Amino acid sequence: MAIVITISLLAAACSNKKDEVSIGTEPPSTEVADPSESTQPVITPPPTEAEAVEPKTGGTLRVAGEAEVGAPWTPSLVQCDxxxxxxxxxxxxxxxxxxxxxxxxxxxxxxxxxxxxxxxxxxxxxxxxxxxxxxxxxxxxxxxxxxxxxxxxxxxxxxxxxxxxxxxxxxxxxxxxxxxxxxxxxxxxxxxxxxxxxxxxxxxxxxxxxxxxxxxxxVKDNTGDAAKPVGTGPFKLQSYSQGDKLTAVRNEDYWGKDADGNPLPYLDKVEFRVIADGQVRQQALESGDVDLIATSDGRSLSSLTENGDFVTEMQDKYTETSHILLHLTKPVLKSREVRCALAQALDRDSLIEVVANGFFEKANAPFSSGQEGYLADNGFPEYDPDAASAAIEAYEAENGPVSVRYMTTATSTTKIQAEFVVEAWNAIGVDAELAQVEQSELIVNAITGSDVFEAFGWRNHGGVYVDQQQYWWTERTAAADGTLGLNFARMKDKVIEENLRKARSATDEGERREAAEAINRRFAEQCYLIPLWWTQWGIVHTPDIANFGRNPLPDGGFALDGAGFPGQAWLTAVFKN
Incomplete structure (x- = not known):
């Protein structure tokens, strides 16, 4: 596989922060691509034998993350973030x-x-x-x-x-x-x-x-509990209090072993807690209430990566795009001119500074660094409030007032972001309003194409290959409003559809990449969503937690944390010193 590596300025800036460890993010060479060119999926180096340390068994790991699941734990119904x-x-x-x-x-x-x-x-x-x-x-x-x-x-x-x-x-x-x-x-x-x-x-x-x-x-016969999952995994469910805590204990009969034949997992117990607000989650780590947090909060990451009391495992490749999801069947949002005006109204560099202390890289599409189809320049419109005002004025002269409800989750950081967006849209003549709801409600509104869904603060589209995005973008999942559909925007585009089909069946990497790039450019041209920044995730933990990125595979090698869905890590081989 021919691989071209690009190194973002942000990743380079983060690489030398005290006690920060980058798992699955450092490139194997320093070759830099022409910024006008695209990249193939970026390969990252595996852990080396020199990094291996003697594992310790036992202990409880206390973990905190951002949200509860939106449904029971059966694989076919759980709304998994x-x-x-x-x-x-x-x-x-x-x-x-x-x-x-x-x-x-x-x-x-x-x-x-x-x-x-x-x-x-x-x-x-x-x-x-x-x-x-x-x-x-x-x-x-x-x-x-x-x-x-x-x-x-x-x-x-x-x-x-x-x-x-x-x-x-x-x-x-x-x-x-x-x-x-x-x-x-x-x-x-x-x-x-x-x-x-x-x-x-x-x-x-x-x-x-x-x-x-x-x-x-x-569960189907109503004699089992859908909230008590039964799998083959390294831990068994002990207790579950929805919205609060899930406790899992070691599966003594687990089939997996480490390279020396020792049984996995090493930990006795893992407590998973739900702390929705990123700032509060950071405080829980700093106060010693938890040992590890998963966070994509830029303010937290900019602080914690400079804090020598903690170790941060960064995930900044194949990651999601934080963006504004638009409900494309809404009358005003059917207009490309209105959508692009909403994009041009936003000074995204200033937004990133306000929301994330400048920690993230401005996005131009739902294709982040390392993903198939990523383009450094895809033609997405830049900040131009005068052009945005003119476009809204022209649309209103023909069609009447433009109003947009911006909905987001109920945290301190998302409120700051929402207020910035609403103020910018009001400044170009849009009647914009803000609403905050719990994350599971936001997801349900999107899945059902609810009437209250107009514009959402959203995060999605991580992964490696464009085929992973098929069910989010194909017209086959663009259900009618009020019915269940995974194409949340209800987007139907012949160019995107044709290239999704090409990418699914292509056996040639070059052909698949070309299809992905065509999709990228089409998103930019039509302003189907408004990309804000490429999310970076940190798995931040106390120094006594060890062996991240070393989940052994049965036939040798290691599983890549965060691949396909950043913001999580395998805990099978993690231990406490």
């Missing part, structure tokens, strides 16, 4: 994971092999793995999970192009107890097999969480 992923990886194992070479590696699976045209995949599972309730992991269990995911309104769109039978089940063939095949088919049609070279990547995230089929069936 970054902090959800960190918790879910405690009790679920995925079928595949991403390594430091951005390779798709089998995890619960022993192998994941395609036929010659990538339309049928053969999956072989590892032997001897059991769920927390004693049920064996086998082909039947995984097929059951795949069918649950495929039939869910929430996760099903990610599997649209797997072939389905008349009952909506994925077309599979069981070869033996541990082996089965999966067939592709455009829009589920078995008669239209679709090459899908990056399909295994899908199973490194929520679509690959494998739960006990016995538990899933009990």
């Amino acid at each position: 970054s902090y959800c992923y960190m918790r879910a990886f405690a009790f679920y194992d995925p079928l595949t994971v991403i390594d430091y070479d951005l390779g798709i590696r089998p995890y619960l699976a022993e192998s994941f092999e395609p036929n010659k045209d990538f339309t049928v995949w053969t999956v072989k599972l590892r032997k001897g793995i059991k769920f927390h309730d004693g049920t064996p992991l086998d082909a039947d269990a995984v097929i059951y999970n795949l069918n649950e995911v495929a039939k869910s309104f929430l996760t099903g769109p990610a599997l649209y192009d797997l072939a389905k039978d008349g009952d909506g089940n994925v077309v599979t063939e069981k070869i033996d107890k541990l082996t089965f095949t999966i067939a592709t088919g455009f829009n589920g049609d078995i008669k239209k097999p679709l090459p899908w070279p990056t399909l295994p990547y899908l199973f490194s995230k929520q679509g690959g969480f494998i739960a006990s089929p016995k538990w899933l069936q009990a």
